[in-house]
Amino acid sequence: MSKEDIAAQRATEWREALRKEKKNKDRIEIERVKMRELDPEYRITNNEEVNCGLTTEQALREASRCLDCPDPQCMQGCPVNIFIPTFIKNIERGEFLEAAKTLKMTSALPAVCGRVCPQEKQCESKCFYKLKLGKEPVAIGYLERFAADYERESGKMALPEIKEKNGIKIAVVGSGPAGLSFAGEMAKAGYSVTVFEALHEIGGVLKYGIPEFRLPNSIVDVEINNLRAMGVEFIADCIVGKTISYDDIHEMGFKGIFVASGAGLPRFMNIPGENLIGVMSSNEYLTRVNLMCAAQDDSDTPVIKGKRVAVIGGGNTAMDSVRTAKRVGAERAMIIYRRGEDEMPARREEIHHAKQEGVEFLTLHNPIEYLGNEKGKVTAVRLQKMQLGEPDASGRRSPEPIPGAIETIEVDEVIVSVGVSPNPLIPNAIKGLEISKKGTIIVNEETMRSDLNDLYAGGDIVRGGATVILAMGDGRRAAKAMNEAIRNNKL
């Protein structure tokens, strides 16, 4: 993507006409759209998607707010550099399929990104409305979702243009957002891509982690099937480093390998009682409910359906867990977080939705011990009350214990959601691969290439713990760099 490309797209006749159709001073008078949501009391009884999407009228109106800036800053805020004004103006002129096509030029998973990207911190944070007018930004995320959903529901899903097959085989480890994004880009460039997945389902965190009410599995499957239609092959139940080795991958004739094996080990706090029955990681809880459908009666996988559930942490995964607990039947679902609400890393929307659904927020509380009964089941958590002190290295005010302020709350399930460490499987299995102290694979930030010539990596195995869209951005950059390396005979 160059400035010239952006300018050329903007200079098309229809875009110029569209800009003249409505005056900017009228455009900026339009209020930002509000997306319809399911009623909180209804939605906690089921798993239906909470956000309902925009109507056509809403989308047209919202698209007309976009000023089609000559130097669109929103694109700088997007990790995969979607041609944002181009797709929005296509919506404004009613060419919804064209809008979807524009999205797919740079994003393998637009329907996913439109739902789970933190747009408020990315594209929308750079919007002219936000930066210069002090108004609510154009709802880029909602519009992205609208275009992607429209295309899917129209039954006229277009495959991106695919270069002639070059016969070169590329392996991908992990089918989460980084792996899927990389696979899509390489397939477009003409490579024969095979994705190896350790679990029995394709999709990684999009399937096992993010709940149905935020991202329906059927939507993820449509995007995966699109990649299949583009020629990407998926192999489930295959763990690179265990089932097949790095050497096997070479023997099988793969020229390059992209490792996107994700965030592995859940972190615990190492406090007394953490191994009691009923205390578990958010990874375990969400995997049981999302991937294994454990909350459904016909599933063989069990899950504890706590009545008083404490979720420890303030990130998106904590919000996903606590909202899931509510749906699984918790009477009291609590977020316990050692800092204040302003310091929570979760998206504001998630916090807002959780509150609407009756989740209690115990901020400035830190668990110090879990208590159990004679059967080893957790029955209570002891909480140290905190206060905010000086800002720490992360710039957030650091929490300090208030001496003697300890309270005990009854719980029958605790979900620990305080982060993950990178999965050690690949780092342990591949000799010579340079690994950081944190256990992440060290790569060149531009090319995502590791110290091994043919091994690139991205997503949480490199970042330690990030977002879907940053992982996708990594996949895209790695694909670009690997493609260049292969074309220049440097691989």
Next chain:
Amino acid sequence: MNKIVEKEYFSENVVKLVVEAPLIAKSRKAGHFVIVRSGEKGERIPLTIAQADAEKGTITLVIQAVGKSTKKICALNVGDYLSDVVGPLGQATHIEKVGTVLCCGGGVGVAPLLPIVEAFKKAGNRVVVILAARTKDLIILEEQMRANADEVIIMTDDGSYGKKGLVTNGAEEVIQREKVDMCVTIGPAIMMKFVSLLTKKYEIPTVVSLNTIMVDGTGMCGACRITVGGKTKFVCVDGPEFDAHQVDFDEMLMRLSSYKEME
């Protein structure tokens, strides 16, 4: 999908299945396990690999029908398929020549013990095996053990076969009779606990292979966590084998009962 090519009942509730899994058969080593799932709504459960045939591309699993999922798998027949078999997982057994190795197996734990016995024998050790069960019908893999070990001692609780007594009675007899350099024990958690207490008394280094509750089996969920030497470890990636004298068996026994009431 993995086809079942052979099935044998070791006893009413213990079944041996030989399953097609060519890549796993090729790459597995003694001590490794697999995660198995049966049916679209099936649970992911860990099973240790008993034997493998790289040429035929098969692995052998021995399963005891205790819960919903194991009962379902035991009911499968030759020609049926397991939905998923993934592995080999965990760290392989550390095999070296140490002298005399005492291998204590109880119940279906005897199955994963077999490849370890084979490997220690191959490495030039004297291997003494104790097979223990409640009663004669529950003693499994005796012949295969005899083919690989220097000596096999059978212990039954009711005295219906071999000697009457617990695995620990047999083990203590061996320890008092000859110098034992190392002990490996696999079986019910309670059995491993008592073997461990015994060998601790005699200061014999002891390895246990643990089979805990797991979901993914690759380090992602933490359901399998146990305390070893005061530190939390994940059986799936740090194990399944640990220094028996460091394992908190009481906590492990408690955690194994997490979902008992729901079944």
